Amino acid sequence: MTDTNADGFDHDSHLRKTFDLAREAADRGDKPFGSVLVRGDTIVMTDSNREVTENDIRRHPELHLAYRACRELDPDERSETVMYTSTEPCPMCAGGMAKAGFDRVVYSVGSDEIAEFTGDEPSVRSAEILDGVSDVVGPVLNDEGRQIHEEFDW
Numbered sequence: 001m002t003d004t005n006a007d008g009f010d011h012d013s014h015l016r017k018t019f020d021l022a023r024e025a026a027d028r029g030d031k032p033f034g035s036v037l038v039r040g041d042t043i044v045m046t047d048s049n050r051e052v053t054e055n056d057i058r059r060h061p062e063l064h065l066a067y068r069a070c071r072e073l074d075p076d077e078r079s080e081t082v083m084y085t086s087t088e089p090c091p092m093c094a095g096g097m098a099k100a101g102f103d104r105v106v107y108s109v110g111s112d113e114i115a116e117f118t119g120d121e122p123s124v125r126s127a128e129i130l131d132g133v134s135d136v137v138g139p140v141l142n143d144e145g146r147q148i149h150e151e152f153d154w
Contacts, residue, residue: 006082006104009041015108015141018086021048021061022148028053032152035061035085037069037102039077045069061085062093066100079103086145087114088138094129105130107138108145117154 014036021034025048033049045068047061058064062085069078081102083089088107089097097105105126115122127136139145 006038009038009082011084011106011140014038014043014082014084015086015106016144017043017046018084018108019141019144019148021046022086025049025061026148026152032148033061033085033087035065035083037065038082038084039080044081045072058092060090060093062089063096066093066096066102069100069102075101082106083134086148087111088136089126091124091126091129094124094126097126098130098133102134104135104137106140107136108141109149110139113139113142113146114149117149117152119154 017036018034022032025034026032030049030052035047036043037045045065047064049061050059051057062083065083069081078101082104083097083102084106087109088111089105111125112122130136
């Protein structure tokens with residue numbers, strides 16, 4: 001049986017894995033975003049941004065993991081799954097995640113902070129889109145997450 005109490009998960013370790021994936025994306029020529037899906041405190045899926053290298057605007061890691069989860073996990077399994085992500089999901093990704101129905105989303109860097117880095121206008125926050133579906137927690141390990149964006153050439 002899966003431990004569904006996400007409060008006891010190793011949040012720091014899971015977020016640091018997303019940081020590794022974000023750095024891999026940046027090293028590859030993509031924007032620095034990474035995400036993992038966790039069930040029972042075990043990482044079950046990982047992904048990193050591939051918008052540039054796959055020439056596909058949909059290849060945000062959060063959206064791709066939501067897609068995979070809907071194909072590979074049943075609704076009960078998804079409801080016991082936590083998405084950890086280096087950066088708060090954008091509205092497109094949060095919409096896909098709402099369909100997936102994850103238990104929780106934990107992020108490091110807020111979308112408002114990303115807007116500061118990119119010079120874009122702040123977007124709708126993921127908690128608004130995921131309200132009533134998934135709990136949204138963040139920022140967590142914010143200084144470490146911000147460092148990745150400070151090093152990236154926005």
